[in-house]
Amino acid sequence: METGKVMTMSDAVARFVPDGSAVAIGCCLEPLVPFAAGHELIRQGRTGLNLIGPISDSLFDQLIGAGCAARVTAAWVGNVSEGLGHNYRRAAESGQPKPLEIRDHSNFSIALALWAAAWATPYLPTRTLLGSDIIESNPDLVVADGLVRVAALKPDVTILHVQRADAAGRAHAWGPLGVAEEAALAAGRVILSCEELVDPEVILSDPNRVLVAEAKVVAVVPEPGGAHPAPVQGYWRRDHGFVRDYAERSRTREGFLEWLQEWVLAPPDRAAYLARLSDTEPLRIRRHRLSAPVDYGDE
Amino acid sequence: MSDRYTPQELMVAAAAREIADGDLVFVGMRLPILAYAVARSTHAPRARALYELGLLRDWPAEAFLGTMGDPPNVVGALWSTRLSNVMGVLAQGLADLGFIGGAEVDRFGNLNTSYIGDFRQPKVKLPGSGGGADIAILSRRWVTLLSHERRRLVDRVSYVTSPGYGDGSPGWRGRQGLPGGGPAAIVTTLAVLRFPPEGGEAHLDSVHPGHSVEEVRAETGWDLQVRPGAGETPGPSKRELEQIRRFDPDGFWTRRSEA
Numbered sequence: 001m002e003t004g005k006v007m008t009m010s011d012a013v014a015r016f017v018p019d020g021s022a023v024a025i026g027c028c029l030e031p032l033v034p035f036a037a038g039h040e041l042i043r044q045g046r047t048g049l050n051l052i053g054p055i056s057d058s059l060f061d062q063l064i065g066a067g068c069a070a071r072v073t074a075a076w077v078g079n080v081s082e083g084l085g086h087n088y089r090r091a092a093e094s095g096q097p098k099p100l101e102i103r104d105h106s107n108f109s110i111a112l113a114l115w116a117a118a119w120a121t122p123y124l125p126t127r128t129l130l131g132s133d134i135i136e137s138n139p140d141l142v143v144a145d146g147l148v149r150v151a152a153l154k155p156d157v158t159i160l161h162v163q164r165a166d167a168a169g170r171a172h173a174w175g176p177l178g179v180a181e182e183a184a185l186a187a188g189r190v191i192l193s194c195e196e197l198v199d200p201e202v203i204l205s206d207p208n209r210v211l212v213a214e215a216k217v218v219a220v221v222p223e224p225g226g227a228h229p230a231p232v233q234g235y236w237r238r239d240h241g242f243v244r245d246y247a248e249r250s251r252t253r254e255g256f257l258e259w260l261q262e263w264v265l266a267p268p269d270r271a272a273y274l275a276r277l278s279d280t281e282p283l284r285i286r287r288h289r290l291s292a293p294v295d296y297g298d299e
Numbered sequence: 300m301s302d303r304y305t306p307q308e309l310m311v312a313a314a315a316r317e318i319a320d321g322d323l324v325f326v327g328m329r330l331p332i333l334a335y336a337v338a339r340s341t342h343a344p345r346a347r348a349l350y351e352l353g354l355l356r357d358w359p360a361e362a363f364l365g366t367m368g369d370p371p372n373v374v375g376a377l378w379s380t381r382l383s384n385v386m387g388v389l390a391q392g393l394a395d396l397g398f399i400g401g402a403e404v405d406r407f408g409n410l411n412t413s414y415i416g417d418f419r420q421p422k423v424k425l426p427g428s429g430g431g432a433d434i435a436i437l438s439r440r441w442v443t444l445l446s447h448e449r450r451r452l453v454d455r456v457s458y459v460t461s462p463g464y465g466d467g468s469p470g471w472r473g474r475q476g477l478p479g480g481g482p483a484a485i486v487t488t489l490a491v492l493r494f495p496p497e498g499g500e501a502h503l504d505s506v507h508p509g510h511s512v513e514e515v516r517a518e519t520g521w522d523l524q525v526r527p528g529a530g531e532t533p534g535p536s537k538r539e540l541e542q543i544r545r546f547d548p549d550g551f552w553t554r555r556s557e558a
Binding site: 028029030031054055057074075076077078080081083084085088089091092093102104105106107108109111112115126127128129130131132133134136137146147174175176177178179180181182230231233234237238240243285289 | 350351352353354365366368370373374380386390414421423427428429431432433436458459462472477
């Protein structure tokens with residue numbers, strides 16, 4: 001069995017996400033946000049990243065506050081249940097901790113930008129964003145012949161958290177998928193973190209559910225709880241209290257730095273982070289709902 | 300159950316009444332999630348809901364939702380898919396009604412959720428469009444909800460994230476090539492403002508109980524015209540309040556702790 005792609009998050013980030021990368025991360029909007037991967041980017045001191053995603057809950061706000069980002073290409077940056085992203089505001093309004101270039105999109109247009117790259121076409125035309133000033137502030141959007149041309153957006157690396165994957169890099173993810181498929185198809189390479197590393201027989205028993213072809217996947221990181229505080233269907237609820245605490249503490253730069261030390265810089269890895277949570281039991285999903293198996297019979 | 304209600308509970312009830320039975324609703328975040336649940340449980344049992352991250356539902360989730368992506372919102376979904384499929388439904392003109400939250404709205408219904416001040420050097424950076432611009436451009440009609448303050452209801456927004464009726468001139472949306480019908484109403488903490496069917500400028504349609512026309516006009520950043528015959532917004536009915544509290548038991552979204 002191939003195991004060369006299985007590695008720690010530390011190794012995956014060190015090998016495949018150099019400074020200056022365009023990184024799609026947080027592609028499913030609220031669920032399956034790869035917070036563990038984001039925190040490893042911060043611990044390794046990545047800089048100059050272009051963060052790509054529709055809405056990544058509060059992960060982009062954390063990466064911006066930690067000084068990892070030079071540009072953000074997104075539809076919405078904030079804190080989904082709490083509102084404003086305080087680090088995003090500080091960066092955009094006063095260059096703290098670093099100036100930030102912003103490429104605004106809508107959710108639809110960023111999906112189209114990723115599909116354009118996935119299909120190897122320079123742009124896709126659409127009616128969305130006609131009449132919006134987003135066209136004025138984002139040079140990747142041009143009006144021609146009465147339609148908006150959304151330029152292809154190709155991430156160097158797309159990072160996805162999924163429910164299960166095998167060692168060869170084949171992933172099963174379920175629940176709403178946001179832009180995960182197009183982000184993976186468009187990317188130069190894909191890093192997966194997963195709740196469970198399973199045998200290939202499990203994945204290949206249901207090939208319709210495989211998220212992306214294995215060739216692009218360069219790393220598979222077994223990382224249970226790697227999306228906390230974001231939810232994972234069948235595994236984890238959303239930790240609303242944790243998200244609220246982040247929003248309140250990140251109101252000031254000093255408060256954010258204390259939060260960052262406590263939850264990102266001090267714990268060496270995800271296991272240590274999870275151990276800091278007082279009790280993860282209430283966050284684990286207990287009422288399981290299994291889908292009916294499908295029949296791939298062939299003769 | 301207390302009959303006293305918060306401004307947010309009234310907003311949810313008013314927003315729910317915008318949903319007609321059988322509507323396909325493009326639900327946004329926060330209060331509209333509750334508005335859909337209330338409408339579906341009262342006067343609109345055949346309504347259906349699209350959620351932009353990639354969900355179609357009929358009955359509302361039987362649990363508090365902090366986000367549309369919380370696991371209970373996936374259980375019993377009619378369709379769990381990718382964002383671009385849901386946006387495709389919207390682009391085909393199949394969404395009867397959309398909801399958009401706003402930081403700043405102007406007399407012609409244009410919404411700003413991006414930048415206060417020059418976008419090159421913003422005074423305030425707001426989170427951005429999310430799916431708001433897509434809903435504003437592509438849905439058949441849409442409603443926005445926001446807190447009624449003079450700094451939020453302005454004569455003209457400095458940046459149009461989600462276009463309403465542009466400069467207010469007749470046919471503006473058609474000239475821009477916008478396929479959807481535009482904003483129908485603005486539901487605030489003080490009042491309901493409504494646009495004429497042909498578009499243009501928002502007029503005061505009804506004032507919430509306990510507030511006056513003068514107060515609403517004073518908190519509005521343009522010379523707000525009052526529709527002849529404008530009355531009082533009906534408060535939430537007992538049935539509506541029951542449903543609001545069923546889906547927001549701790550008052551997280553409707554701020555019952557502050558009442």
